[in-house]
Amino acid sequence: MKNFPKQAYRALQSIVGAEYVSDEPVICETYTWGGEFVDTLYQRGTTSPGCVVLPRTTIEVQKIIKLCNRYGIPFKPIGSFWGQHCAAKIPEFLKPGTPSFLSIDLKRMNGLEFDEKNMYAIVEPGVIYSPMQEQAMRRGLYTLTPGGGSQACVIGNHINHSFSPLCYRVGIPSRRILGGEWVLADGEILRFGSLASQDDPFWGEGPGTDLRGLLRGTVGWWGKAGIVTKLAVKLHPLFKPERLKPIGISPDTTLEFPTNRIRWYNITMPSLDALFKAMREIGKTEIGAAVMRVPMLWRYRAKAKTREHFWELWEADAEEIRKNPVYILRILLIGYTSEKQLQYEERVLQDIIAELGGEFRRTRPTDESWIKNADSAGMWWPAGGYVSVEFIHDTLGHSIARGETLSREKETFIPPLVDEYGEKGWYQMVELGHCSYFEFLIQWDPYHPTGDYVSGEYKAYEFWVDNQRVGVDEHQYISHLGPMTVLGITGAAYGPNYYQLMEKVRRILDPNEVSDPPFDMHDKVIDKWAPEWKKKYRLEEYRF
Amino acid sequence: MTITVEDYRYDAERCIRCGGCKWVDHIYMTSIRFAYKCPSIARYLFDAYSAYGRERLAIMLMDGKLDYTPQLLDAIYKCQLCGACDVGCKRNLDLEPLLVMETLRARLVEKGLGPAPEQKKIAENISNSHNRYGSPHANRPKWLPKDVKPATKADIVYFVGCASSYAHTEIAQATARILTNTNTKFMLLDSEEWCCGYPLYSTGQVDAFKKQLEHNIEAVKTSGASTVLVSCAEGYKTWKVDYPKLLGKSTADMDFRVMHIVEYIDQLIQDGSLKFDNKVDMKVTYHDPCNLGRLSEPWIQWQGERGKWGRLEPPKEFRRGTYGIYDAPRNILQAIPGVELVEMERTKENAWCCGAGGGVRDAYKDFALWAAGERLEEAKATSAEAIVSACPHCKANFQDVVDSRQEKVKVYDITEIILQALSK
């Protein structure tokens, strides 16, 4: 039974117009599912909102949020409902008497402008990557397509994740955010960067102390701090404005590369050690646009035509993969300056690979991922359930250590997790090798092993919790910090006590606690459905 | 064998909300203006008006967790079943969103909760008069021009369809003349031709649909024809896909072949037996009818179990829209001297629906016309003089908008262009 104040509903109708607001169950029930942690225990803590509203402008957003503050209505902003789990939270996780959630669906806010000369785009929260990328490329510019895929919203993604192999050259996301406009959780508007003092958000810094520090982090607010309604994001020079030609027909669509200017290379390395050495050396020479090593499972996914075909191949090669893993280094070269740059970089690459005993493999002159698309949806393809339990940066050595830890820990969770035969993870070089990105993905059948949803629901989530505990114990950096973490594990360990600082900041930004409460969602989920984990994983009592 | 929404519960539950059902394939997407390929969510914006929304609703209905309301009918029926969602989903996943939505409608009708009143009226018309309009059945064959003489018996039976028989006779006439011009022997079913049943199946009125199916198949069998030729995309898909589906058979196992006039003409062009004599000076853009394009792949009957990892046993071959009839009409247009073909942003498996299908034009005409209007904007952006399609329902929907807005762009069925290029 939803509890959404009628007065507030009427006010919403006045703000956006009656056709853009609804409290009908048919409408609200469809805002419950999607994003990370789907099919895990976390999902149980979510529910449908009491009302959905679709604003069009910053002023409408501001009015809506102020209304929420007046009536104590918790709200959740939704860009694409793809990366984050954007559902409302169950009443028992909220203070007694809290009204039902308001879902603020931002899809109508789809403004997109370019400053081609000065290389940035200004976007609204409903804009996703793919039209921006296409239009950028027609201007001789590009952005990255994040791991989440082109269907991710640019703003939401930039202020939460925005990781891609192309970060190798264009940098980590905090460095790609320029000026913007942020409707805070209390309804005030903060304009930061150059937008603080003028109309053009071309620059992100200051003045003075840089309040973009409040906007995101690892991983920032996870949608719990108001709504950014305008953001300028960096674009980067490509080569001349030539549209990369899309070819093929679904499901095999791809971008055709002018291979004199942009080219992928797949290289087999004799060992993981040689592969890592190659990654370092490539970074040092400053060649390339992307440098990575992908999990073995992805190659099988790419080869297979159906799920059944995938399993046929994957199971057949199990022993071979365990005994003789193949280490494939994947590099993207782009001749930004000229064709000759690509030729030069290719020669340098050949030198490095020859020194380390690698071998170039046949590589398609097309791109299925990273320029116009990223096959993130395909992560669910093998088994039906998927989540990335880790997506963290530090340096390559840390990525290697993290991979060892997680592949070791995973053994006790197989089944229900898909056995990847000792797979260590997905490694990328970032910022020309000064930094490295590591991601660990897991798949499971939500109905495994007995057709019972619950087993997978628990185990996948538990592995994620275990990953944080072990990460802290082994002194590794982990990605799931902030509200996307188990605060009882990480809150005191990192910083130290980063969670206290974050909570203090949250009180300034959201004094009435209406921006997607609760902050400690994961801790509450564990408390309710897996209290035995508190002892098992040594959750501390965190205090704000 | 009747398939039900429970058969597709897994598919509904495994939706990951990636948005592949609403976005044009990202590889092909070019602009925000034409980023969507789902007219429903583009128009109505709330997520209930999308495949992922309807899949949620299907689960809730199956679990008895949602009450019937007019809003529910609205969300489920304001959808052309154009299949854009299906193709988008299947680019990355092995799921069946369209079948979820088709069977969901059948469930609503079964429970007496659907379809929309206007769609029920169409069913009455079909039941009484064997055509969607409720016009006298006796008038059905009257489109035939006096100078066209079909054979009494032939391998090819031209199944005209309601729209071309009654409302857009120019298409039937053009088709018949094309066949005559190309010395193609064909026959007609005359009064044995009943509505193919598309307005029934697409709105979940499965029992009524079966009656049409049974009659028409029997009529073709009796005729002795081995090929059913159509000039209507809705009819094409109904014959080729929905008839075998409801019979629990694969298209390949049916006793006849289904062909659209564009396939036939393209075949003649490819084998060199047809060359166009007349020049048709026109800059055109081609609109892919959903039912001829992405929805037209042969139905592949499958029965089996789902096991560990969600694997299907036996493995299922998924229909992903890859082999829709995209090239044939384009080959034809490009073969006509004087025709300049320019493409819209959303083509082939990413084509934006004209807006007419799925019972929408019958029950929600403003929505149907809105969708057509959107497509016409896309056509105008190419600077084409004319938009050409291969379905009378597409033509009707576009024409209504052109007339109401007094647009300059012309609307043609491809048969009309072909005839111009052929006529002496």
Place this chain on the structure above:
Amino acid sequence: MQLGQSLREIVGDGNVFDSPKDVEPYSKDYSLTPPGMPDYVVKPKNSKEIQQILRLANEYKTPVIPVSSAIHFYGSTIPSQGGIILDLRRMNKILEINEPDRLVRLEPGVTWEQLQSELAKLDYRCMIPLLPHSLNSVLTSWLERDLPVNPRYEYAEPHMTTEVVWPNGDIFRTGSASTPGYPDDSPVKGGYTHGPGLDWFRLLQGAQGTMGVVTWINLKFEYLPKLDKTYFIPFSNIEDAIEPTYAIQRRMIGNECLILDKLNTAIMLAEKWPGDFEALYRSLPEWLFILVLSGGPRRPEEKLEYEEEALAEVGSQFPRIVEIQQVIPGAIGVEKRLPDMLRQPWPKEKTYWKHLFRGGCQDLFFITKLEYVPQYIMAANQVAAELDYPIDEMGCYIQPIEQGRACRCEFNFYYNPDEPDEVERVCQLYEQTAKLLLNMDALFTRPYGILSELVYDKAASYTAMLKKVKHLFDPNNIMCPGNLCF
């Protein structure tokens, strides 16, 4: 008195100073900011001592001003309300050079001279602003968002992780350095800026010491090219330089890249002062675009070759405007020493370049788009003319940022600090130019002195939030009161 005693107990007797002769040097700097006397100068050696000092300062509500360099130009370290100068120069160790990841961790007292010479031994260098003073703190340079003279890197910042002592005395680490066990017992190498939770590092950037005391920083360093070639493009007016700069930067050609007016060029490049200066000044073009092409660590000649070809190609797009030269007429040999010069601080044995011309220099700099630079130059000239300030005594430096995405435009108002009239005139010039440029939307991201009030007045919502955040971290406002809007 008790405060002084308590401070001595923390850092030792020899590291606390309160006599006028010891504290007076900290009361002023090379800026036009009026002097302000501190009460104490304290020289800690580690973060634990700093922690104790800050706790004490909170107790006494005494301001604390951290200072890392021996020399200052912007007035941000001059106490406006007395207090404790926290001189961090005892903390001058390069703590770690991590070659595989090319990261260096260093304390605030590490100078540019110290860092670049250490890295050079290993064939590396850190990105560096334009000719900083050799005694400038590297850490402060990057915290204060100085800009590299090499706009090649698309992410511009070399800043990775830090350790900070917050104003309340809590020791905290930003980014991956926040991991328990770092640095000695963790696979983490401090190579990731984000988090934990939020991007705390950003709150330290541009803060002019108001948000805490940074006690070490991890920075990136890059390979030191062995092969360089310097190119020059002369321009008689700045308007002509803009499009070619965009075009060259867009093609990602070259490493170090900057534009100087003839005055600054002559000042920087004159080997013997003042003799060479006069001759150089007369022979130089009004504006000089400088670009260094460098070979990579592998196949260096081949990299040079493709970049040279690309440069020539771009140049050919501007046939009547661009003439690419490999030497500066009247300054033969400069092209050979320039790359090395641009990778080092100003030589310590020489008078700092900004003080060579008249003895004093007041900088006014801001961020803008390249295409707007000419109008700002015209505006600055206009104000100078109105105040009878000789335009040919005003230097100008334009630094492209990140492939020409934006630029820093800097005016150097040279003056004789011993002439009160000149000081007064430069003060007026600075203020009036700043006001005019601010009205023209010049972006002052580093507002020092009187700029602060002007800038924060204009950025109302930002200012309000900044004060809230400041209050959160520093409720007693002990850190550099008077800086920014505090």
